[in-house]
Amino acid sequence: MSKIVTVVIGTRPGIVKMAPVFKAVNDHPELMARLVYTGQHYSACLKDEIWSAFGLPEPDELIEGIDKANTHATQIAKMMIGCEKAFSELNTDVVLVCGDANTNLAAGIAARKLNLQLGHVESGLRSYDWSMPEEHNRVMLDHISDYLFAPTSESAAILARENVKGEVFTTGNTVVDALNFAVESKRLIKPQYDLTEQEFVLFTTHRQENVDDESKLANLLSIVEMVSQDLTVFFPVHPRTKKMIAHFGMRDRLGNLSNVITCDPLNYLETLWSIKNARLVLTDSGGLQEESCVLGTPCVTLRENTERPESIKVGANVVAGTDPKLVLSAVMNQLKVKRSSWANPFGDGLASRRISDAISC
Numbered sequence: 001m002s003k004i005v006t007v008v009i010g011t012r013p014g015i016v017k018m019a020p021v022f023k024a025v026n027d028h029p030e031l032m033a034r035l036v037y038t039g040q041h042y043s044a045c046l047k048d049e050i051w052s053a054f055g056l057p058e059p060d061e062l063i064e065g066i067d068k069a070n071t072h073a074t075q076i077a078k079m080m081i082g083c084e085k086a087f088s089e090l091n092t093d094v095v096l097v098c099g100d101a102n103t104n105l106a107a108g109i110a111a112r113k114l115n116l117q118l119g120h121v122e123s124g125l126r127s128y129d130w131s132m133p134e135e136h137n138r139v140m141l142d143h144i145s146d147y148l149f150a151p152t153s154e155s156a157a158i159l160a161r162e163n164v165k166g167e168v169f170t171t172g173n174t175v176v177d178a179l180n181f182a183v184e185s186k187r188l189i190k191p192q193y194d195l196t197e198q199e200f201v202l203f204t205t206h207r208q209e210n211v212d213d214e215s216k217l218a219n220l221l222s223i224v225e226m227v228s229q230d231l232t233v234f235f236p237v238h239p240r241t242k243k244m245i246a247h248f249g250m251r252d253r254l255g256n257l258s259n260v261i262t263c264d265p266l267n268y269l270e271t272l273w274s275i276k277n278a279r280l281v282l283t284d285s286g287g288l289q290e291e292s293c294v295l296g297t298p299c300v301t302l303r304e305n306t307e308r309p310e311s312i313k314v315g316a317n318v319v320a321g322t323d324p325k326l327v328l329s330a331v332m333n334q335l336k337v338k339r340s341s342w343a344n345p346f347g348d349g350l351a352s353r354r355i356s357d358a359i360s361c
């Protein structure tokens with residue numbers, strides 16, 4: 001009898017990385033795919049266009065009311081209750097979650113407590129920064145999952161060292177599967193702004209530890225200002241960042257800069273165009289560190305650490321923190337790095353098939 005596999009998605013990066021997994025499960029002769037959306041990302045700019053770019057169907061279950069949750073605990077609790085109900089109604093055998101957002105922890109705990117099988121896609125990543133909500137989620141999920149899908153041999157080795165209970169499979173990162181799908185079947189889309197290939201820097205920030213901290217956010221805006229003296233800075237603004245810029249009264253700091261283009265979050269194909277055609281990516285996003293590495297654009301990471309050391313090792317990325325002087329020095333160095341002068345460490349684009357094959361056995 002076919003196993004019923006419920007794929008759980010709730011955030012923008014989750015859509016990107018789980019769309020290929022959903023398709024692989026759906027196409028597998030021994031599996032039946034179901035889809036739950038937790039509603040963690042509820043704004044259209046973070047969900048709708050990316051959802052349709054991958055041709056995902058309407059979810060079987062949609063959890064509502066998460067937009068009203070304004071603490072980690074209330075958000076996780078509401079999603080956990082919604083997932084528990086959804087998994088039971090869908091007669092789920094296996095639950096699949098991906099990454100480190102609260103969505104995944106909520107779904108993971110609900111699955112564990114129902115004694116369902118749990119698979120963690122993008123398992124074994126560690127920043128070793130215990131102040132990050134994402135690091136709590138990764139560690140907890142890896143220790144309650146039955147299937148641990150490590151994207152690289154480095155992440156598989158971390159899981160082995162931590163002596164996890166479940167079985168570890170090294171699969172590649174599904175971000176490469178998603179990129180291949182987009183690049184092969186669709187055309188990347190240039191956003192409707194005055195951008196010249198190789199003459200702009202793509203800048204993004206949304207991490208809680210950066211944008212909820214007034215002095216770090218001020219530093220990040222100083223970095224935008226300084227970099228824009230030499231290159232156009234293209235800055236799609238995440239809703240959390242927009243909210244915190246307003247909260248700290250910093251709106252004027254961006255409004256007065258002539259060489260800075262700000263906009264709402266881009267759709268997936270626009271994001272990929274912007275990463276591919278930027279001279280440099282400056283970001284605190286984990287997904288952008290991977291995507292820039294795969295697409296051949298040098299990156300500077302605006303954090304003190306990264307759970308993606310593979311991109312550093314190959315020379316595509318450096319960790320620079322948020323001190324403007326240190327970031328500027330990293331920018332100068334990364335501008336000298338030749339595009340695509342490294343091998344992609346994140347896999348061959350077949351991760352989703354390996355994941356569906358593993359759970360079908």
Ligand code: UD1
Nearest residue numbers: 011012040041042043046100101102103133134239240243
């Ligand atoms: C979450 C993930 C983060 C991931 C990011 C991708 C956690 C702990 N963090 O961060 O790992 O990199 O998603 O974007 O799960 N908001 C909206 N519309 C939305 C969603 C959020 O306006 O659709 C605003 C709200 O003000 C909300 C804030 O952003 O309070 C934070 O949203 P939340 O989902 O808690 O975390 P992210 O910062 O998006």
